[in-house]
Amino acid sequence: MAVPLLDLKPQYQTMKEEILAEIAAVCESQQFIGGPKIEKLEKEIAEYCQAGYGCGVTSGSDALIIALMVSGIGAGDEVITTPFTFFATVGAIARVGATPVFADIDPVTFNIDPAKIEEKITPRTKAIIPVHLFGQAADMDRVIAIAKAHDLMVLEDCAQAIGAECNGKRVGSIGDFGAISFFPSKNLGCFGDGGMVVTNDPEKAALLKCFRNHGQGSTYVHKYVGGNFRLDALQAAILSIKLRYLDSWSDARVANGKCYDKLFAEYGVKGVTTPRVASYANRMIYNQYSILVADGKRDALRAFLGERQIGCNVYYPLPLHLQECFAYLGGKEGDYPVSEKVAKEILALPIYPESTDDQRREVVSAIAEFMNR
Numbered sequence: 001m002a003v004p005l006l007d008l009k010p011q012y013q014t015m016k017e018e019i020l021a022e023i024a025a026v027c028e029s030q031q032f033i034g035g036p037k038i039e040k041l042e043k044e045i046a047e048y049c050q051a052g053y054g055c056g057v058t059s060g061s062d063a064l065i066i067a068l069m070v071s072g073i074g075a076g077d078e079v080i081t082t083p084f085t086f087f088a089t090v091g092a093i094a095r096v097g098a099t100p101v102f103a104d105i106d107p108v109t110f111n112i113d114p115a116k117i118e119e120k121i122t123p124r125t126k127a128i129i130p131v132h133l134f135g136q137a138a139d140m141d142r143v144i145a146i147a148k149a150h151d152l153m154v155l156e157d158c159a160q161a162i163g164a165e166c167n168g169k170r171v172g173s174i175g176d177f178g179a180i181s182f183f184p185s186k187n188l189g190c191f192g193d194g195g196m197v198v199t200n201d202p203e204k205a206a207l208l209k210c211f212r213n214h215g216q217g218s219t220y221v222h223k224y225v226g227g228n229f230r231l232d233a234l235q236a237a238i239l240s241i242k243l244r245y246l247d248s249w250s251d252a253r254v255a256n257g258k259c260y261d262k263l264f265a266e267y268g269v270k271g272v273t274t275p276r277v278a279s280y281a282n283r284m285i286y287n288q289y290s291i292l293v294a295d296g297k298r299d300a301l302r303a304f305l306g307e308r309q310i311g312c313n314v315y316y317p318l319p320l321h322l323q324e325c326f327a328y329l330g331g332k333e334g335d336y337p338v339s340e341k342v343a344k345e346i347l348a349l350p351i352y353p354e355s356t357d358d359q360r361r362e363v364v365s366a367i368a369e370f371m372n373r
């Protein structure tokens with residue numbers, strides 16, 4: 001039985017009529033930029049994230065960039081983040097002209113280790129970007145305490161974690177800003193690229209809306225140099241429909257994760273560490289189910305699963321301090337040993353909501369066959 005890593009088609013089939021009707025309504029209105037669909041979605045997402053305001057933008061990457069821009073972060077400033085994340089987190093810092101500074105990750109959660117942050121703070125440090133990787137909240141209480149003590153802005157990268165919670169608080173509402181991605185493979189995906197910034201501060205929300213429209217105050221009068229960071233009305237209309245299903249999808253991912261945990265125990269799979277959830281991360285939404293594969297067997301296991309037509313992928317094989325484009329930062333092998341070790345051992349398995357227990361049994365029995373030989 002072939003098992004895809006992700007299949008978006010069954011989900012679409014369950015809501016096809018609703019979505020096509022909404023697309024038709026936007027087409028009839030011919031209002032593609034701004035308008036009621038955008039405003040509705042911004043209210044809905046802000047409420048879902050327990051934040052005051054939402055600002056629809058072009059992508060999760062641009063959500064990070066615009067939050068840094070409105071905070072006045074740029075040349076000469078340093079921003080502390082994790083070296084074990086999708087490129088966009090660190091790319092955003094470089095794109096605004098600031099300097100990325102890394103703090104290594106916690107080996108259990110793969111999120112930034114608060115104990116490693118303080119030693120990286122200098123007089124030039126302006127912000128911290130914790131990433132809620134794979135759907136699990138970073139240790140926000142400790143990140144916020146450090147930020148408060150040093151007067152730093154906190155931008156949460158929630159691209160993989162919409163609806164995840166840290167000590168009962170929704171991610172995105174805890175720091176100054178939350179950046180959300182609607183890339184199709186995220187828990188809430190649109191039909192192309194899209195994103196949102198959430199914040200509790202009305203002044204920050206107003207600045208975001210100004211910056212996403214070329215920093216325009218009144219028509220053709222520009223107070224700031226912003227950009228075109230606008231979310232499409234078509235995407236907003238689709239997302240408002242999909243948002244109604246998001247909790248059921250995230251609950252299904254949680255159940256699928258539990259099923260994997262049971263199967264790995266049942267098969268007595270050797271050399272595999274299943275995902276561990278920290279006590280403060282009380283709602284982990286499993287954007288990925290990523291195992292650690294010991295004894296240097298990850299790449300061979302990945303090839304073996306490929307032969308069996310079982311989808312899997314490595315998020316992420318090369319930590320950011322070792323990327324060629326960041327060589328100017330002077331990072332080298334050995335600087336962030338936890339990130340480097342995890343990058344060599346991590347492997348994501350199929351966890352999408354509609355995947356079945358039979359498929360998971362196929363996945364785990366194949367892994368057991370390989371690892372227990």
Ligand SMILES: *Cc1c(COP(=O)(O)O)cnc(C)c1O
Pocket residue numbers: 059060061062085086088089131157159160180181182183193194195
């Ligand atoms: C997906 C992702 C982004 C970027 O989102 P896009 O919508 O693809 O631009 C940023 N950070 C993380 C951690 C992501 O997973």
